Amino acid sequence: MAKSKFERNKPHVNIGTIGHVDHGKTSLTAAITKYFGEFKAYDQIDAAPEEKARGITISTAHVEYETPNRHYAHVDCPGHADYVKNMITGAAQMDGAILVCSAADGPMPQTREHILLARQVGVPAIVVFLNKVDQVDDAELLELVELEVRELLSSYDFPGDDIPVVKGSALAALEDSDKKIGEDAIRELMAAVDSYIPTPERPIDQPFLMPIEDVFSISGRGTVVTGRVERGIVKVGEEVEIVGIRPTSKTTVTGVEMFRKLLDQGQAGDNIGALIRGVNRDGVERGQILCKPGSVKPHKKFMAEAYILTKEEGGRHTPFFTNYRPQFYFRTTDVTGIVTLPEGTEMVMPGDNVTVAVELIVPIAMEEKLRFAIREGGRTVGAGIVAEEGGRHTPFFTNYRPQFYFRTTDVTGIVTLPEGTEMVMPGDNVTVAVELIVPIAMEEKLRFAIREGGRTVGAGIVASIVE
Template sequence: MFLLVRIEYELSNTLIYRKFCTQATKENFNIGTIGHIDHGKTTLTAALTKVLSKTTNTKFVPFDEIDKAPEEQQRGITISIAHVGYETKKRKYSHTDCPGHKDFIKNMICGATQMDAAILVVDAAEGTMPQTREHVMLAKQVGVQRIVVFINKAEMVDADLLELVKLEVCELLDEFGFDSSKAPVVVGSALMALDQVDGDFGQRSVERLLEELDKLEAPKRDTNASLILPVSSSFVVTGRGTVVVGTIEKGILRKGDRVQLVGAGKCLDTIVSDIQIFKRPVKEVRAGDHVGVLCRHVHHSDVERGMWMTKPNSVPICNHFEAQAYFLKPEESGITSCPIRTGFTQKIMCTTWDQTGRLVLTNTDMVMPGDNFIMQCILQRPMPLQVGLHFTLMHGCSTIVRGVVTSLFNNLPVYSLKDTKTLTKKVQ
């Protein structure tokens, strides 16, 4: 009798394990909501999980669990990026809910770098607004190739205004280099869907949105390259250790692997104790997966956003590089910029890290908006860098320069940042 029960138990565990493995190997797609503040990005994120919770293994994530920081709940806005997992019959989705408020544009850029495609949420009553434009521009700059439009709060306006908003959004997409003819537009109401209201603007609109998402072609994942996992956040699990969270850009990561956390002038050796995808333990993850990794013998205070998890000694940390760059025009950046000269110091953003950097112009004394130019940059602290890496240079909350790394050099002392003459001599 005991043997029979034992066999049934083992068989049950095997079937559960096989079922889980099938789910774990389902294709992952990184999606995210972008758009102006209060246009309904977080409400739509919650509605997606609500609708899918009825037909798949998706867990419903309420609005207040997505905007869970006390300040977010008090102010009613998203400040930090939030990640939510859900799945359709076709594939898994790792969903990034980006902040729409201008003050938190840095967090939005961090979120957008992790997306394969974006859902642009536009309020039907307001149409495109300042952060709508900026989010579309930033999405293009960080490499997001595809956009699906969700015109929200459609129950509040008439059909004529809806058509005008559609035209306005299509013009905006075309302006920033997206092909609006290939960008599906879904009209609906995230709040009605969240409240389980039937009808074209209710749950059916979210179902149509999911159908359009499933039609998007997943990008080719580079699983043969060495591991790169930019850290977007970290936290402590009491009694177990430090967990780093991020989306794998390249390579494969397995439980038990020896890896390094590099960046901010540090190099931390560790071993992967555990890996989870939205609280599900897995033994192996690969490029495109959004994961949490439990790191052995790493103090949480030593980990910073922007560090990379890599194979040992595979990626240099560097504070001095050369780049090909473009100075955005006022109509592209949204602000009127002064000329840039050697010694110009601003925030540099790349993957999930940001650092203060000082520029040295190599072939000219000054560049103007609209100019392409070659520059060298010295960062305040050495960060993980590779040739071909894209970055943006911020002025306040606006992007004014975008560029690509072309060469890496030996590190320069930090004191050079304070002295333009010394800096120029060191570079030359």
């Protein structure tokens, strides 16, 4: 059957359901498709084989539907703690989220974790659906649950007082048993989503980048990689690079699809499948990116600004030290990294904001300001942002003249290497003599950064003052 073309006649918005296991995320998704899309039954959404036995959503299911104002792509996110990894890839694709909370139970541990993850991966807006209201007879109790959810959202820097909260029953909507809490509530919810979740501005004029979420082999056609286009445009026939984890390689995009419809191009915000030429199924993997050639480089080393969660926020109970080896979750993949604390910092406590150096065990496509989660034993223990990627790529010699950054200012200094040391390689620890071009107020043990062309390439401490 020939595939139909995807029509772009309305703003396209990616949203998803988040919340605790069994609070009704998948039922709500099914109910929305009943009134606004091509109806998908609960068991069609909850379709991955391993879910059937446990009744738990594991993979992220994508459905589409429309309101009069917008076209929506909807991700049904996993609610089970084991599968938060998929939640991160699902949530990273959201322009907004519907938080589903059972009125009978109130907020639960995963309600909190999903709100935290939404905050970490930058979901800009949340609308709340208080589900299963038919199980609560007491109006005061319902108000109490709403208040609790609003306070929880506020505690993670969402505007809890302003967020729309819609009360209803996804089951009543699916079974047509009570129009007021069923169909009417679903329509009220989507009106709130339409008006409260802002239409995202898509960065289509930037160089193309798409994180790879999944890889498929289609017999007779080749390899398809799927993901959400983060920025830019990719057209059929264009050359792209595959960056990260393995050596960088080039390929050509020979086809683009969305919701099984053909596109001439994929653009920022689209969830697409891209058919790529000359790459077999094993030649590409989740965690890599497709991008405009030369626009993004892979790095193993970077400086990170990170916040370490407190025990109350679900984080670590104890401090960590240099050589701590957690997982760093970038876009769609976990990579182990080795943390080095700044000179003079002995340990980092839960609740600290800290700048650390990280060396990953494999290179990842990264740029400054890229966000990541820090994970340990399957739970999120921190979140951060890439402050600077890489360092110097080449050695330096005597008479090297970088900037030394003390407290609040940069000063050029001339470096003299110790007798017998010909050069200093990236990764070396070294004692050097420095002469600044202007005097700076300093004392022993004062820290500084070494900077070059606006980026940090080293860090140090004043060992002794000569004059």
